[in-house]
Amino acid sequence: MNKDSKIYVAGHGGLVGAAIVRRLKAEGYDNLILRTHDELDLTRQVSVEAFFEKQRPDFVFLAAAKVGGILANSSYPAEFIYQNMLIEANMIHASHCYGVKKLLFLGSSCIYPKHCPQPMKEEHLLSGYLEPSNEPYAVAKIAGIKLCQAYNRQYGTCFISLMPTNLYGPGDNFDLKTSHVLPALIRKFHEAKNGDCSFVEIWGTGTPRREFLHVDDLADACLFLMNSYDASEIINVGIGKDLSILELAQVIARVVRFKGDLRFDSNKPDGTPVKLLDVSRLNALGWQPKISLVEGIKGVYQAYASSQYGQS
Numbered sequence: 001m002n003k004d005s006k007i008y009v010a011g012h013g014g015l016v017g018a019a020i021v022r023r024l025k026a027e028g029y030d031n032l033i034l035r036t037h038d039e040l041d042l043t044r045q046v047s048v049e050a051f052f053e054k055q056r057p058d059f060v061f062l063a064a065a066k067v068g069g070i071l072a073n074s075s076y077p078a079e080f081i082y083q084n085m086l087i088e089a090n091m092i093h094a095s096h097c098y099g100v101k102k103l104l105f106l107g108s109s110c111i112y113p114k115h116c117p118q119p120m121k122e123e124h125l126l127s128g129y130l131e132p133s134n135e136p137y138a139v140a141k142i143a144g145i146k147l148c149q150a151y152n153r154q155y156g157t158c159f160i161s162l163m164p165t166n167l168y169g170p171g172d173n174f175d176l177k178t179s180h181v182l183p184a185l186i187r188k189f190h191e192a193k194n195g196d197c198s199f200v201e202i203w204g205t206g207t208p209r210r211e212f213l214h215v216d217d218l219a220d221a222c223l224f225l226m227n228s229y230d231a232s233e234i235i236n237v238g239i240g241k242d243l244s245i246l247e248l249a250q251v252i253a254r255v256v257r258f259k260g261d262l263r264f265d266s267n268k269p270d271g272t273p274v275k276l277l278d279v280s281r282l283n284a285l286g287w288q289p290k291i292s293l294v295e296g297i298k299g300v301y302q303a304y305a306s307s308q309y310g311q312s
Helices: 015-026 045-055 070-075 077-097 132-155 181-194 215-226 245-256 280-285 293-306
Strands: 007-010 059-062 102-106 159-164 166-168 199-203 212-214 235-237 261-265
Touching: 007 015, 015 215, 045 077, 059 077, 059 215, 070 077, 070 132, 077 102, 077 132, 102 132, 102 215, 132 159, 159 215, 166 181, 166 215, 166 293, 181 199, 181 245, 181 293, 199 245, 212 215, 212 293, 215 235, 215 280, 235 280, 245 261, 245 293
Parallel strands: 007 059, 059 102, 102 159, 159 235, 166 212, 199 261
Antiparallel strands: none
């Protein structure tokens, strides 16, 4: 990308899209095309194609998606598969039709099988059954990968696919009905501390292991790969280290300074037992994350606690 290239960041209002915009601006890319959902509904093919015909972006970061945690995925499976497949199909097809030089599609580590060998390598895709609790979302993301690969093969496009691990960072979703585990735990511990509660209840057994990547590190990886990676093969983006939900809760409790007990509700779902990405392909290209988990959680908690959300 040149500094004057027309760059469209789809989903710029979300966690990932906002981080990509921050990173682009910090690097001097100022010819950015941004649209809110009200301005452009990416599930509408006619609207998407009219936008591309008028704007003609050179590069596209496809960070727009319907996302959520276990509860949201379990409650709205039709919306998760339908909306994500429409967004991907419309965006990828329009990028081909209107001459986009390069598109970066953001998938998810949930594309890998529930009982995948650990750490999960890119070649493990479609080697086993998916985790049922987020299967519709995973199927949609796999469809996006295959769309990119099919268009590259048939039309010679340059559409790359990144599979980030679990993300967190500035602007995260703290709604307990739709959030992922890390921001949900931050809110629970914060409210328990302020409400003088003696314990915090946590979904599941605490034994599942997860890997967490700060969204600003992901944005850094996105720019790095947009400028240096052209292959159709998917590429994992993570830190290559994991910890149990119990250990995560203990880290957050220390950051929040909550002194009470942790209670795990084993009647609630755990999800996939282990999700750790093999990031050797990305590391071999020369990229490494910079933000430690404790440092990242401290920053997110400070922002949350000082926000209206955290004070309510």
